[in-house]
Amino acid sequence: MSVKRHYEREFVRTFFTSPTAVKGEDDSAKMIRSASQLSGMSAPDVWVPDNEDATAPSMRDEGVQNIVDVVSENGADFPGEIHPRMVWHRESPATRYQGFQHMLEIADPEKGAIQHIDGFVIPEVGDIDDWKKADEFFTIVENEYGLEEGSLSMSVIVESGEAELAMGDLREEMGKPSNNLERLFLLVDGEVDYTKDMRAMTPTGELPAWPELRHNTSRGASAAGLIAVDGPYDDIRDVEGYHERMRDNQAKGMLGIWSLTPGQVVEANTAPLPPKTGSWLLEVDNRSVELVEEDGRQVYDGDDVSLEETGDGYTLRVGSDEDELDDDELRETLLDMTAYVPSMDDIVDSMEEFEAAKEAGKGAIAMTQSTTIVIDGIEVEIRKDRMWDEATYQAAQTPITLFQDVYEHRPDQHNELAEMYGSDVVERATDVGN
Template sequence: MATHGNERAFVRSFFTSPTAVEGDDTAEMLRKASQLRGMQAPDVWVPDNEDATAPTMRDEGVENIVDVVSEHGEEFPGEIHPRIVWHRDDPETRRRGFEHMMRIADPDAGAVEHIDGFAVPEVGSIDDWKKADEFITVVEAENGLEEGSLSMSPIVESGEAELALARIDREIGKRSNNLERLFLLVDGEVDYTKDMRATTPTGELPPWPELRHNTSRAASANGLIAVDGPYDDIRDVEGYHERMTDNRAKGMLGIWSLTPGQVVEANTGPLPPKEGTYLLEVGGETVELDRTGGGAHAYEGDDVELDELDDGRYRLRVARDQRELDEDGLAEALRDRTQYVVAMDDYVDSMAEFEEAKAAGRGAISMERTATLVLDGVEVEVTRDRMWDEATYQAAQTPITLFQEVYEARPDQRDELRETYGEDVVDRAMEVG
């Protein structure tokens, strides 16, 4: 059996593949996905025998899962969690899902030793979650597998399932169930929108920030991992990035990926950037400043003007706001309007410095960062001070702990990580914390 899902602290990418497609080789898409490596290979691969596969081809899809996973599963660098059919209101669908799990978990077929668990769609109340858990327990018992060796990842696609998120902590750990097998909590906004009878003027999905918050909160409260649903505009890379950025602010680092290209974005997005950048607030929007050859950060646009006056003062215009300031006032005004996107080596250096201070008996230290901003050809030095204490240190650990887990769990990505960040930064990142 592959590593049990609950041993992971992070999942960045959740990639689904149809289990059977029309053509001479119905397992073609599965076979291609099984051979993905490096940043194109997801943390969790989901051979999807539900929505991604036509109902008439799902029995064949199960056989394709068995064939492909038994042949390629050992070499696949991520975890494998087939998505079976299930529905809270349909016993016949649940029966088919059970039969499909039994076939996939047959030890004589050779696939189950590479299977980490199952993704279960269309769950309802917490009692329905327990039905799925019981079916998986029976699958384990009937196939001679260790109880709890297969994890379960419910997909939240209904109001009932969202309400169940608040009951996990009251049910998990009871002797009457094996809900300790829970691994991922995955949002499915398309079916959730249908279940909620929600509409928008354009027909697009509502953003559902409350659902994503509730899923992330339930994952945090129960030691699980939250994953956002699919972003179906696969050409909108910027929108995908914005969604991931918003999710990370909610503690949700994982996201559904529909293509290998989205997998790359999902795998790299949560990791700290190689170089830090400065952001400038202009007219209610945030603009990234360009790094110059000399290491300064320059604004290139028409909404900011800076003139150096004869008396040592400056005239600063940002959008419609215009002021005359002395040198200190200018630095303060720009400091109020700027934010810094922390680079990998900044995290590592700051954590190492705090660790040294803590070892010397100091509980809090001040750290200073100075940058040169260039506006209309005028250079201005801006200095930011931040007080670091144990709480700040613990918060900074999250991106570094993610990096450390990725480096340990995904050897196929190590060369790319070292090429991106450099040998020295990677080595130090693996030592701090």
């Protein structure tokens, strides 16, 4: 089934929430006022003025007014999309009604905010019937103010087993004349409430990793033509942990993640983009060690791997394992232990080379990567050959397609991208694959 999209973004890297009203401040809207002025890599692809969990229940009516005031004033200049989060709960009609009333208030064209708002985020959804209830409220809001049906995107936060199962119903339900579920945009994981709903426990009290939920959300988004976003990573000082979570997500096809601070926004905006320079990795005891480039050679500088020459070969030690190898065996072993992370320039080069070969009538070509590995002063040349066909080309195109999507929709990041990669690489990257 082909689903017509009602939104322009094909990729969302960052989902940044900020409280709509802060109690005890002279300006209760100071957090969303500050967020509305972010730009460049500090500004998210999707900004979520959060009138649910991030805002105290007693402040939510004021929070709605703050959304109207701030977005009407600054929304036109905000470089990303704006999707306020409303209150909702699958088991509470009163909460759903309150969220509906808040949507009506924000969407009034005379108040000047809805012109800059792309949609709303609905938390705590349940089974597919509950998603349809939310969708119907969107349709009522659009008809109340003469907006085009489906013009407001709906994103949901998957925070229950019911919602997780409902993702499997989307392909069947979307496109039926009885609903406007084609307005769906993001599927966002909410691991905290999901943990509560599942009655899960860990010895330390920390959240489970929930890789199954993240896989299921990515799969549900892929099947329904939507975008998957992971939930918040609340240890905001653990930058490496945040990067590790994003790398794990990206291997699942989940390229977006919740950001809690502008610092996390910067990290999440840059992490899915191809690196500026390529790097060689050495796999040691199930972990990757980045080799250090020195004069075009890749040098291992660590204690877990050692190499020495013997009379007729080499002794290679990896951890507690030791092998006696000849020249060819050493090359094959190091070849198996190494991996290359291509740069943006590398990916563009390979795609351009394959496009030229395809234009010349070739269906597949061999791409070669070679380098010299240095361990304990001993140099070993390795060479990797990889066949590229149309499927390989399409797979390699994903990071470039993401970059092109960013470049098209985030002109405020053009200067930073040019500084990162160089103007020539940026120009080639925007042209390749088109």
